[in-house]
Amino acid sequence: MQQKMTAAEVKALLAGTFPQHFGPKGVMQIEDLGPGTARVRFAAGERHLRPGGTVSGPTLMGFSDSAFYVALLGVIGPVPLAVTTNLNINFMRRAKPGNLIAEVRLMKVGKRLAIGEVSIRREGEDDLISHCVATYSIPHAGQEMANGD
Amino acid sequence: MQQKMTAAEVKALLAGTFPQHFGPKGVMQIEDLGPGTARVRFAAGERHLRPGGTVSGPTLMGFSDSAFYVALLGVIGPVPLAVTTNLNINFMRRAKPGNLIAEVRLMKVGKRLAIGEVSIRREGEDDLISHCVATYSIPHAGQEMANGD
Amino acid sequence: MQQKMTAAEVKALLAGTFPQHFGPKGVMQIEDLGPGTARVRFAAGERHLRPGGTVSGPTLMGFSDSAFYVALLGVIGPVPLAVTTNLNINFMRRAKPGNLIAEVRLMKVGKRLAIGEVSIRREGEDDLISHCVATYSIPHAGQEMANGD
Amino acid sequence: MQQKMTAAEVKALLAGTFPQHFGPKGVMQIEDLGPGTARVRFAAGERHLRPGGTVSGPTLMGFSDSAFYVALLGVIGPVPLAVTTNLNINFMRRAKPGNLIAEVRLMKVGKRLAIGEVSIRREGEDDLISHCVATYSIPHAGQEMANGD
Numbered sequence: 001m002q003q004k005m006t007a008a009e010v011k012a013l014l015a016g017t018f019p020q021h022f023g024p025k026g027v028m029q030i031e032d033l034g035p036g037t038a039r040v041r042f043a044a045g046e047r048h049l050r051p052g053g054t055v056s057g058p059t060l061m062g063f064s065d066s067a068f069y070v071a072l073l074g075v076i077g078p079v080p081l082a083v084t085t086n087l088n089i090n091f092m093r094r095a096k097p098g099n100l101i102a103e104v105r106l107m108k109v110g111k112r113l114a115i116g117e118v119s120i121r122r123e124g125e126d127d128l129i130s131h132c133v134a135t136y137s138i139p140h141a142g143q144e145m146a147n148g149d
Numbered sequence: 150m151q152q153k154m155t156a157a158e159v160k161a162l163l164a165g166t167f168p169q170h171f172g173p174k175g176v177m178q179i180e181d182l183g184p185g186t187a188r189v190r191f192a193a194g195e196r197h198l199r200p201g202g203t204v205s206g207p208t209l210m211g212f213s214d215s216a217f218y219v220a221l222l223g224v225i226g227p228v229p230l231a232v233t234t235n236l237n238i239n240f241m242r243r244a245k246p247g248n249l250i251a252e253v254r255l256m257k258v259g260k261r262l263a264i265g266e267v268s269i270r271r272e273g274e275d276d277l278i279s280h281c282v283a284t285y286s287i288p289h290a291g292q293e294m295a296n297g298d
Numbered sequence: 299m300q301q302k303m304t305a306a307e308v309k310a311l312l313a314g315t316f317p318q319h320f321g322p323k324g325v326m327q328i329e330d331l332g333p334g335t336a337r338v339r340f341a342a343g344e345r346h347l348r349p350g351g352t353v354s355g356p357t358l359m360g361f362s363d364s365a366f367y368v369a370l371l372g373v374i375g376p377v378p379l380a381v382t383t384n385l386n387i388n389f390m391r392r393a394k395p396g397n398l399i400a401e402v403r404l405m406k407v408g409k410r411l412a413i414g415e416v417s418i419r420r421e422g423e424d425d426l427i428s429h430c431v432a433t434y435s436i437p438h439a440g441q442e443m444a445n446g447d
Numbered sequence: 448m449q450q451k452m453t454a455a456e457v458k459a460l461l462a463g464t465f466p467q468h469f470g471p472k473g474v475m476q477i478e479d480l481g482p483g484t485a486r487v488r489f490a491a492g493e494r495h496l497r498p499g500g501t502v503s504g505p506t507l508m509g510f511s512d513s514a515f516y517v518a519l520l521g522v523i524g525p526v527p528l529a530v531t532t533n534l535n536i537n538f539m540r541r542a543k544p545g546n547l548i549a550e551v552r553l554m555k556v557g558k559r560l561a562i563g564e565v566s567i568r569r570e571g572e573d574d575l576i577s578h579c580v581a582t583y584s585i586p587h588a589g590q591e592m593a594n595g596d
Binding site: 088090092093107108115117128131133135 | 535537539540554555562564575578580582
C-alpha cells in the first residue's frame with residue numbers, strides 16, 4: 001500500500017468536517033499515520049461513559065470507525081464519500097475513562113472495498129479493550145452514494 | 150421465551166439509568182415489547198447527523214444496541230450488568246433525519262449469552278437502513294463483570 | 299426485488315456446477331424460491347458430523363453459503379462470478395444428523411453488493427441451530443474477479 | 448497467557464479426534480504453537496476447490512476454525528467440549544490450490560469465552576487470502592453443552 005496523504009493533511013481535512021473529533025478542542029488526535037496503518041488517541045470523558053463509569057460501547061464503535069477512516073484517507077486520499085458498510089466489534093474488557101489508543105491496520109484496499117482491523121487499548125496497557133473489523137465502500141469517480149450501490 | 154417485564158417497567162428502569170435516551174425528553178420510545186421482541190422509536194436530530202446530512206453510523210450502532218437491551222430486559226428482567234460482547238452491523242441505505250424504527254428479535258436467550266438481531270427502518274418505509282446481530286453476556290448472580298469472564 | 303430465475307432454472311444451473319450438492323444424488327434440495335427468499339433442505343449424514351455426533355460448524359457454514367447463493371441467483375440471474383466477501387455466523391444449538399432447513403432472506407441486492415441472512419433449523423422444529431449474515435460481491439459485466447476489486 | 452499443552456501434545460490429541468485433518472495423512476500440520484498463538488499449514492487439494500479452481504469458502508472457514516482450536520487447546524489444555532459460537536470471516540483474495548498458512552492470535556481467553564483472529568495466506572506470500580475473528584465458548588467443569596447455555 002502507498003500513502004497519498006500525510007497525518008497533517010488528514011488532520012486538516014478532518015478538522016474541517018469533524019471539528020468535535022479532530023478540531024483544536026476535539027477528543028481525537030492522530031498520533032501516527034503510515035501506509036495502511038494509523039494510531040489515534042481518544043480522550044474519553046464523562047459524556048462517553050455508560051452507567052457504572054466505563055466507556056460506552058457506542059463510543060468505542062464510533063472511535064473505531066473514525067480511526068479506520070483516518071487510515072483509509074491516508075491510502076486513498078481525500079475521497080469524501082467512502083462509507084462504512086460493515087462493522088464487527090468484540091468488546092473484551094471494560095474501559096475506564098482516560099486516554100484510549102486505537103491501532104488500525106488495513107488488510108486490503110481494493111477499488112471498491114477496503115477492509116481493516118482496529119484494536120483499542122488504554123494508553124500504556126497491553127490488554128485489548130475492543131477489536132473491530134470493518135469494511136468501507138469506496139465510491140467511484142462521480143458516484144454519489146457508496147453503500148454498495 | 151417468556152416475558153418478565155412489561156414495556157412500562159422497562160421504560161421506568163431505563164428512564165432512570167439512561168435519561169437522555171428513555172427519559173421524558175429522551176430520543177427513544179419503546180413502542181412495543183413482546184416475549185423476545187421489541188419495537189423502539191428514535192427521533193434522529195441534528196446532532197445525530199454526519200457531514201452530508203445523514204444519520205451517522207455510531208448513532209445507528211448505539212440505537213441498535215439500546216433497542217436490543219430493551220428486548221433483553223423484557224426476557225431476563227432487571228439484570229443490570231448484561232453487556233454487549235459482539236455486535237456486527239451492516240449499513241444498507243443512508244438515513245435522513247426523522248423517526249427511525251428498530252425491530253428487535255432475540256434468537257436465543259441462554260444462561261450466559263443472548264443473541265438477537267435488530268433491523269432499522271425509517272418510520273413508514275420498508276427498506277432496511279441497517280441490520281445488526283448482537284450478543285450480550287448475561288452475568289451470573291453475584292458476578293460483577295460480564296465480558297465473558 | 300424481482301425474480302430472474304425460477305427454482306427449476308437455479309437447480310439446473312447448480313446441478314451442473316455443484317453436482318455433489320444439487321445434482322440428482324446431491325445433499326441439497328431447493329424447496330422454494332421467491333423474490334429474495336429461498337428455502338433449501340440439506341440431508342446431513344455421517345461425513346458432516348464432528349466428534350460427539352453433531353453437525354460440524356464448517357458444514358453449517360457451507361450450507362448457509364450455498365443457500366444464500368440460491369436466493370441470490372434467483373434475483374440476479376445466471377451471473378457465475380458472484381463471490382462471498384463476508385460471512386458472520388452464530389451457532390446457537392447443536393444439530394443432530396438428519397434434514398436441516400435453511401431459510402434465506404436477502405436484505406439488499408445492490409449493483410455491487412448483496413446482503414442477506416440465513417436461518418438454519420432442523421426440519422419440523424422452531425429453534426434456530428445457526429444464523430448467518432453474509433455479503434456477496436456481484437461482478438460487473440466483463441469483470442473477472444469479484445472480491446471487491 | 449500461559450501454555451498448557453505443547454504442539455506435540457495438541458497434535459497427538461487432534462490426530463485421534465480429527466484423523467482426516469491432523470492424522471499422519473491429514474491435510475493440516477501444526478507448524479508452531481505459542482502461548483495464545485499458532486501457525487498451521489493446510490495442503491489444499493482438488494476436493495477443496497470450487498468451480499474456477501480456487502479454494503472454496505467453506506474450506507477456508509473450516510481451516511480457520513481448526514487453526515483457532517489448535518491455539519485454544521494450547522492455552523486451556525485438553526478441554527474437549529469447547530465450541531465455536533461466532534465466526535466472522537472476510538474473504539480478500541482468491542486462493543489457488545497449494546499450501547496455505549493460518550496464523551492465529553488469541554486476543555482474550557476468559558473463563559467462559561475465548562476470542563481470537565486467524566489470518567490465512569498462501570505459503571511464502573504476504574497478501575491475505577482471508578481473515579476471521581471467532582469466539583469459542585469454554586465449558587465449565589461437568590458441563591455437557593457449551594453453546595452459551
